[in-house]
Amino acid sequence: MTSVNRTRSVIPGFGLTMGLSLFYLGLIFVIPVAGLLIYTATMGWPAFWAAISHPQVMASYKLSFTASLIGASVNLVFGGLVAWVLVRYRFPGKRLIDALVDLPFALPTAVAGISLVTLYASTGWVGQYLTLFGVKVAYTQLGVVVALTYIGLPFVVRTVQPVLEDLEAELEEASASLGASRFTTVRRVILPALLPAALTGFALAFARALGEYGSVVFISGNLPYRTEITPLLIVGKIEQFDYHGAAAIGTVMLVAAFLVLLLINGLQWWAAKRR
Template sequence: MASRQNTNNAVLPGFRLTLGYTLVYLSLIVLIPLSAVFIKTAGGGWDHFIASVSSPRVLASFRLSFGASLVAAAINTVFGLLLAWSLVRYRFPGRKLVDSLIDLPFALPTAVAGIALTAIYAPKGWVGSLAAEHGIRIAFTPWGVLIALIFIGLPFVVRTVQPVLEDLEVELEEAAASLGAKRWQTFRHVLFPALLPALLTGFALAFARAVGEYGSVIFIAGNIPLVSEIAPLMIITKLEQFDYSGATGIATVMLAASFVLLFVINSLQAWSARRIGRKA
């Protein structure tokens, strides 16, 4: 009886009230707006939905948005891990400055980021002019979109992986080395399994941010039909044409595709965490 009483006292009071507020808040902020997107799309009819999302321009924007977002998230996962590793494991001049600059895409207005990237990678910019000498054009092409998505997604990977690296004990690596493991074997069998859930989380966050990015991409993309138009731009175009059901149709496809991919990534993350727990 005493044990049961202690268990009940250990639970914070107000659970039902807190849960009620949580559900109401979640419904107002997330569920109701997302439901409105699906309802508005359904109001236009199935034929209009198919016509809106299957036009050549829209399909090309889907390929660019999702393809560039996947590539950018993958690149950020690799280089974000390297950057987080350098910040955690090494001490070098300017380390705190580099650590602060990582958060710059968080604080920088997206329009400012887009203008800055365009100025650098345009044919007359610092980097763009050097690339133009070799016949390479970066700005106003899909390459420019990819660079913008890498820029805005890198902090998500670094800030997700960095705390995990800080919690990993160096003694684990030293123990693996004392047992004869090489550096690659130590990384593969000791470090990578512990970092995998954080890497998947960082990948998912970077991808989710990249798919919906508009401000920093719109300037450097050039918005050339069938070449460098992103899906958010097509939504804006539909809204300017007062085709609200068409805009919500494109948004529905983006929402569904993003949800499926994030669900797969979260499932892999949970599976990886369970596997690490069983090994531990």
């Protein structure tokens, strides 16, 4: 008779951990999302289409998705640059800057919105100088982009930073010793290793920006058809007791965010396969 020696695990077995995981995900995620979809389904197609296709709603979609895409794209570039500086260089105040990156995580979004207005209003510390050049940030669509860029920066930095720490500098030195230019080293050595993490950070920043409310509501001015974002419109529907309208708009945002994340995951799989 043969016996199989099993190593005792500190964490309980697969059945128990899987059951707890599914229970937690169902309680926190699946049930609320399913409830939203079921409640929206009770509207009927004509009422649903009327709620999501109203010109004011369409204008809010355009602003929310465009501003979120711009903010996430800016963070993809400059967030990667910040992560590179924090990993590759030693300088005074490095720990302070590293801690400041996480500030949007800890700072209440309403406080962030008030701070941005204080800075970028026409009489603010920065806005008064931008006004001299004809640039207005507060209460414009540019202000929405600034707010969404601010809250999305940590997602890119914190996803790219660990990959950079694991990427040995010797690989870059070896590439240079073999005669590769700096551009070739970046394109053939660094970017392929960073691409999956960078796409993850981009997706997280984009998804976070789509649902942002507190920091945008102060700096945008909330002008219908101009600076009104979709989350604000959903809150307005709820305040007017139009729960079906709020659920319909929320469902569109939910499906759109899911499709974007699915696309990003597909790109990550493609990038990892190429590597």
